[in-house]
Each structure stands twice: as C-alpha cells, then as structure tokens.
Amino acid sequence: MRRQPRSFKPRNGANHDLHLVIDEEAIPIKMTRKPAARHFILKMHDHGYIELTLPKIGPIKEAMQFLRKHQPWIADQWRKWLKRAKEQQERNNKREILYRGRVEPITLQTRNGLSCACFAGLHFPIDLQRMSLGRWMAEWLRYQAEIELPQRLAALASRHGFSYRQAKVRNQRTRWGSCSSQRNISLNWRLIQFPKKHADYVMLHELNHLRHLNHSARFWNSLRVICPWMDESENWIRSQAECLRSELDVAIEAGLERFLP
Numbered sequence: 083m084r085r086q087p088r089s090f091k092p093r094n095g096a097n098h099d100l101h102l103v104i105d106e107e108a109i110p111i112k113m114t115r116k117p118a119a120r121h122f123i124l125k126m127h128d129h130g131y132i133e134l135t136l137p138k139i140g141p142i143k144e145a146m147q148f149l150r151k152h153q154p155w156i157a158d159q160w161r162k163w164l165k166r167a168k169e170q171q172e173r174n175n176k177r178e179i180l181y182r183g184r185v186e187p188i189t190l191q192t193r194n195g196l197s198c199a200c201f202a203g204l205h206f207p208i209d210l211q212r213m214s215l216g217r218w219m220a221e222w223l224r225y226q227a228e229i230e231l232p233q234r235l236a237a238l239a240s241r242h243g244f245s246y247r248q249a250k251v252r253n254q255r256t257r258w259g260s261c262s263s264q265r266n267i268s269l270n271w272r273l274i275q276f277p278k279k280h281a282d283y284v285m286l287h288e289l290n291h292l293r294h295l296n297h298s299a300r301f302w303n304s305l306r307v308i309c310p311w312m313d314e315s316e317n318w319i320r321s322q323a324e325c326l327r328s329e330l331d332v333a334i335e336a337g338l339e340r341f342l343p
C-alpha cells in the first residue's frame with residue numbers, strides 16, 4: 083500500500099466526484115456539501131465508494147488535504163469493503179434453485195439502475211424494496227408454472243384420451259397434485275422444479291385418477307401402461323422431493339434473505 087495517493091482524478095468536475103488511486107485501484111470518492119456539516123466527514127458507503135461530506139463553505143483544496151491525511155483509513159476501509167463485496171459475490175453465486183430438474187444458481191445484477199435476478203439464462207427485473215428475493219423467485223416460478231403446467235397437462239390428456247373439467251395450479255403444502263371427484267385437477271406449482279419426466283409422472287398419475295379414484299391395483303397397472311417410468315419417478319419423488327419441498331420453502335422463506343445486499 084502506497085502511503086500517498088498517486089493522483090486525484092476528477093471524474094466529473096461539476097459534482098466534484100473523484101477517484102483516489104491507491105495500488106492501481108481507483109477508489110471512487112463522492113463529495114457532497116451539507117449546510118449542517120461542521121467538519122469534513124468520511125464514510126465508506128455500502129455501494130462501494132467513499133463519501134466525503136463537506137461543510138457548506140470551504141475550499142476544495144482543504145478537502146484534498148483532508149483526503150490525503152486520511153488515506154490510510156480510506157485504503158483500509160476500501161480493502162474491507164472489497165473483501166465484503168467478494169464474499170457477497172461468492173455467496174450470491176452459491177445461491178441456487180432447482181428449476182426443471184437442474185440446480186441453477188441465482189445471481190443479482192444491476193441493469194440500467196434496476197436490480198435484476200438472473201438464473202437459467204433468464205433475467206427479470208426485481209424490486210427488492212417491495213419484496214425479498216426469495217419471494218420474487220417464488221412468485222416468478224409460480225407464474226411460470228401457471229403458464230406451463232396446464233399446457234403440459236392438456237397435452238398429456240389429449241395424448242392418452244383423458245378429459246377433465248378444470249386444471250388449477252396451486253400452492254399445496256403436502257401434495258404434488260390432486261384429482262377431485264368433480265374431475266378437477268390441481269397441480270403444485272413446485273412441479274416446475276422437477277425434472278420434466280417426473281413432473282409428467284405426477285400429471286399422468288392425477289389424470290389416471292379420472293378413471294380410478296383410488297390407489298387400487300387397477301390404478302397402478304393402468305398407470306404403468308401410460309407411464310412406464312413410474313417406479314423411477316416414485317423413487318425420485320420419495321428421495322428428492324420431500325427435501326426439495328422443505329428446502330425450497332426454507333430457502334424462499336429464510337435462507338436466501340441472508341444474502342441480500
């Protein structure tokens with residue numbers, strides 16, 4: 083760490099923003115004048131710049147001297163901020179969600195000043211003032227599920243000659259799907275997180291209840307005809323899905339929150 087700044091580079095003469103260059107790192111300095119301020123005040127801002135508050139009057143030259151005098155403090159604060167930012171980034175990168183059977187990391191980006199969640203090659207704007215990231219993800223997945231799952235159910239029904247009255251995507255806590263005696267099918271929005279074949283299994287299972295409203299041998303035998311991979315899906319659901327459900331809920335409700343900037 084050099085003891086003296088090598089240069090002060092005015093970034094924007096109009097608002098007195100500067101870069102303080104230390105070890106070839108340009109540290110942004112933002113200067114603001116506040117009538118109420120009686121002294122110079124330095125603050126490391128969470129968004130990655132040093133804020134220097136100046137009293138209402140007083141020459142910029144003095145502000146420069148003040149910055150030079152406090153350069154070790156600035157360098158120290160900057161290093162700490164960089165470390166925090168890096169750790170934050172690493173945690174962000176580890177944040178992941180199961181989507182269509184694949185573990186997809188979620189990252190946060192800022193685009194045109196808007197926060198944006200990125201995962202599975204998709205980007206969508208989020209407003210973290212309004213809702214937490216976890217809630218945005220849940221809302222988005224559910225929205226996606228409401229588009230995709232009924233379409234897939236309709237396609238499977240027509241392929242295998244089933245007819246039902248209504249399909250609804252719901253936020254069921256304990257079931258992946260259900261079929262009522264009124265021939266209505268409900269699907270859990272979390273099916274969008276399943277690998278496609280296992281989501282298909284759940285849909286075929288519910289469709290098959292249109293013919294057998296029970297889990298009799300007949301039910302299972304006819305299901306096996308239209309879904310030969312049913313045992314694999316049953317096993318997957320038993321081994322993965324319970325933990326998926328609780329993990330997702332926990333992640334959505336709590337875990338993701340901790341990593342918010």
Ligand SMILES: [Zn+2]
Nearest residue numbers: 287291296297
């Ligand atoms: Zn069943």
